[in-house]
Amino acid sequence: MTATELKDKLQSIRQTLSFEETAEWLTVNVDSAEFHDFALELRDQAELDFDFLFCVTCVDWKTQLSMVYHLRSLDRKHSIVVKCKLDREKPEIQTVSDLWHTAEFHEREAYDLFGVKFTGHPDLRRLFLTDDWVGWPLRKDYDDPVNMIKL
Amino acid sequence: MLEEVGTNTEGDLIINIGPQHPSTHGVLHLVITLHGETVKKVEPHLGYIHRSIEKMCESLSYRQFIYVTSRMDYLSSHINNHACALAVEKGLQVEVPERAQVIRVLLDELTRLASHQLWWGAMAMDVGAITPFFHAFREREMINDIMEETCGARLTMNYMVPGGVMFDLHPNFQRKVKEFVQFFRSKFDEYDELLTGNIIFQERTKGVGAISKEMAISYGCTGPVARAAGVSCDVRKLNPYEVYHKLQFDEVLQTSGDSYARYLVRMGEMKQSLSIIDQLIDNIPEGDFQAKTKAVLKLPKGEFYSMVETARGELGVYIVSEGGMTPYRIKFRSPGFSNLSALDHMARGAKIGDLVAIMGTLDLVIPDIDR
Numbered sequence: 001m002t003a004t005e006l007k008d009k010l011q012s013i014r015q016t017l018s019f020e021e022t023a024e025w026l027t028v029n030v031d032s033a034e035f036h037d038f039a040l041e042l043r044d045q046a047e048l049d050f051d052f053l054f055c056v057t058c059v060d061w062k063t064q065l066s067m068v069y070h071l072r073s074l075d076r077k078h079s080i081v082v083k084c085k086l087d088r089e090k091p092e093i094q095t096v097s098d099l100w101h102t103a104e105f106h107e108r109e110a111y112d113l114f115g116v117k118f119t120g121h122p123d124l125r126r127l128f129l130t131d132d133w134v135g136w137p138l139r140k141d142y143d144d145p146v147n148m149i150k151l
Numbered sequence: 152m153l154e155e156v157g158t159n160t161e162g163d164l165i166i167n168i169g170p171q172h173p174s175t176h177g178v179l180h181l182v183i184t185l186h187g188e189t190v191k192k193v194e195p196h197l198g199y200i201h202r203s204i205e206k207m208c209e210s211l212s213y214r215q216f217i218y219v220t221s222r223m224d225y226l227s228s229h230i231n232n233h234a235c236a237l238a239v240e241k242g243l244q245v246e247v248p249e250r251a252q253v254i255r256v257l258l259d260e261l262t263r264l265a266s267h268q269l270w271w272g273a274m275a276m277d278v279g280a281i282t283p284f285f286h287a288f289r290e291r292e293m294i295n296d297i298m299e300e301t302c303g304a305r306l307t308m309n310y311m312v313p314g315g316v317m318f319d320l321h322p323n324f325q326r327k328v329k330e331f332v333q334f335f336r337s338k339f340d341e342y343d344e345l346l347t348g349n350i351i352f353q354e355r356t357k358g359v360g361a362i363s364k365e366m367a368i369s370y371g372c373t374g375p376v377a378r379a380a381g382v383s384c385d386v387r388k389l390n391p392y393e394v395y396h397k398l399q400f401d402e403v404l405q406t407s408g409d410s411y412a413r414y415l416v417r418m419g420e421m422k423q424s425l426s427i428i429d430q431l432i433d434n435i436p437e438g439d440f441q442a443k444t445k446a447v448l449k450l451p452k453g454e455f456y457s458m459v460e461t462a463r464g465e466l467g468v469y470i471v472s473e474g475g476m477t478p479y480r481i482k483f484r485s486p487g488f489s490n491l492s493a494l495d496h497m498a499r500g501a502k503i504g505d506l507v508a509i510m511g512t513l514d515l516v517i518p519d520i521d522r
Contacts, residue, residue: 023454024241051368055456055467055484070456070467070484074368074382077389081454102371105492113205128198128521138206138480148206 001047001078009048013041025070027081032067035084036094042071042080043099049073050080053096056106058114060139065091065114086116095121113138159184163191170199174277174507177517181506188502193495201521208481213239213313213448216478221307223485224519226266227461229258229302232311237392238457238468239313242450248439251315252393257431258298258310259459260424261328264335265294266462267417267424274414274511275346278355283345290338293331297324313448315441328432332425339422347418356410360497360509363408370496371489374464375416376513380408386460400427410505413512449476463487463514487519 001009003026007019010028020027030038042050055070065086072079084093095118097104107118108127115136118124126133135142158164163186170180178199184192204223208216217235221228233255240247247255272287295305300321302310310317346352362372367380377384385402387395403419405412450472458467464486471480490513497513498506 024456027454052371054371054373054465054489055469055482057469057480057482057484059471059480068469070469074384100371101366101369101496102489102492105488106371109488113203128201130198137203 001076006048006078006080013045014038023081025079025081027083029083029085032084032086032093035082036096039069039082039096039099042082047076049076051075053100053102053106056103056110058110058116058138060088060114062088062140064088065116067093067110067116069096091116092119093117094119097121112136115139161186168506170196174510175517176273176515179515179517179520183503183506185503188504190498190501190503190506193498193506195491195494197521199521200518202518204522205481205483208478210477212476213450213478216481217311217313218307218309220483221309222518223483223522224461224463224466224487224516225306226269226516227262227463227466228306229262229298229308229310230459230461231466232309233259234457234459234461234466234468236311236313237459238455238470239448239450241457242453242455242470242472243313243444243448245314245442245444247315247393247442249394249436250438251440251442253431253435254316254320254440255311256393256395256398257328257428257435258302258308260427261294261297262308263462264421264424265291265298267421268294270417270462270514271342271346274514275352277507277511278352280346280349280352283342286338286341286345290331290335293327293334297327297331300324300327312441312444314444315439317441319440320435325432325435328428332428332432336425342418347414353411355505355508356414356512358407359410359505360501360512361407361409362493362497364406366496367408367493370493372464372493373486373489374460374462375403375413375420376464376490376493378403379405379412379416381406384465386458386465390458392457392459394431398427398430410508410512413514417514447476449474450478458484461486463516463519464490483522485519485522487515487517488522491515491520 006026018029042048050071050073052072052074057068059066065088067084069082110116112126163184166183168181169175170178180196182194217232220231220235268287268291272284275283299305301324302308362380364381367377367382373384388402400423403416452474455470467484469482470478473479497509
């Protein structure tokens with residue numbers, strides 16, 4: 001499906017979505033409370049068939065965090081980007097590791113570096129850093145006078 | 152972080168492999184739950200070589216950050232650089248001269264060959280055969296010499312700049328590459344004799360660590376790991392970059408998804424890489440090796456995603472730009488990270504000796520996973 005067809009199709013299943021069309025792929029903003037249901041539709045609707053979650057990441061916008069999910073359909077050869085805004089003080093979103101196994105590791109990484117809590121995640125622990133590490137290093141206001149080299 | 156090693160309440164043995172262990176090829180730490188000799192669970196503990204390259208890149212310019220990525224997957228360093236250059240070019244909307252494109256692809260394929268050769272030797276050593284290692288390194292040395300002459304370095308090439316390559320090819324390049332291709336072709340039968348047809352090797356890998364097509368997709372596997380399970384995912388075919396759309400080559404696919412299938416995919420890929428080099432080496436167009444770009448690069452506000460096929464799978468570079476001289480946020484979607492997440496699924500039910508064969512055919516490079 002082309003980006004326009006995808007947009008029409010998505011609008012027909014959910015009216016509350018907002019779209020960005022400036023980037024390479026169609027970008028959908030979805031409310032974090034509705035995200036899991038929406039992700040399920042993306043995966044299971046035959047015309048959409050997004051079976052491959054290839055990138056999960058988080059961006060710190062200083063006032064809020066934004067989760068970014070890159071999805072692709074291997075058979076239908078279309079891609080989409082789904083974004084969710086999260087409260088920076090209490091970032092919480094439902095896990096999608098039950099839909100795509102790869103999310104389990106990627107979400108642990110986002111938790112480790114940004115402090116996003118994924119509710120329902122089977123094993124939410126720090127991935128790279130030690131368990132007693134304080135703070136979320138990839139946030140913009142993180143400061144570590146000992147380990148960080150500033151250029 | 153270290154788990155209590157010993158037995159759990161069900162009488163299963165919990166042991167550590169790594170972080171210092173020859174078969175992990177780096178500092179990977181696995182905590183394994185064993186029932187007798189059978190693996191019940193594998194839990195990777197990461198971070199021993201985590202340098203937070205993503206954070207580092209936020210304070211580096213668009214020219215500088217490319218070279219940090221050579222230290223991610225150091226066996227595909229040229230291809231990593233390529234992905235970054237593509238993302239920056241996407242933002243700048245720079246047209247890369249055809250000569251530069253061909254040079255990039257030639258070096259990509261040489262890098263892929265060097266990486267697969269090292270994997271072949273190291274993997275054979277993991278399952279108990281020492282000889283292949285020396286054969287692999289004999290050929291790999293020739294590639295390293297070619298790289299050294301043209302790029303000035305053997306491992307971290309740092310030959311890529313946004314808009315092309317840093318300098319022109321060395322005058323010896325074509326001759327030496329042709330010599331290498333001819334030499335490697337003549338030795339390829341040795342590879343098959345030593346390992347592919349070896350009954351002990353087949354026993355060690357056939358049916359070991361199998362993953363189904365559905366699970367490979369769900370775990371986000373890419374590269375030879377996914378293609379061994381029948382997932383068509385070669386970025387060079389699906390989303391061609393540079394001159395790949397003009398080239399004749401096959402995507403090597405297998406269906407069984409086990410360690411032996413992964414082995415065969417990589418062996419097939421080496422032959423495909425040789426054929427790509429054959430097609431290009433006599434057809435390097437004349438012209439500039441670099442497009443003209445400004446001294447200080449500024450990407451427009453927005454998001455740019457580029458992907459390439461490294462020796463291990465799909466590498467994605469996601470740049471979020473706020474219009475400044477440095478990226479606002481950068482994310483590397485590394486192939487090894489997703490492939491490693493499937494290790495637990497593959498190894499469950501296998502014997503502990505098979506775990507080494509599975510890890511060997513996953514072709515893990517730890518700095519790529521930790522970043």
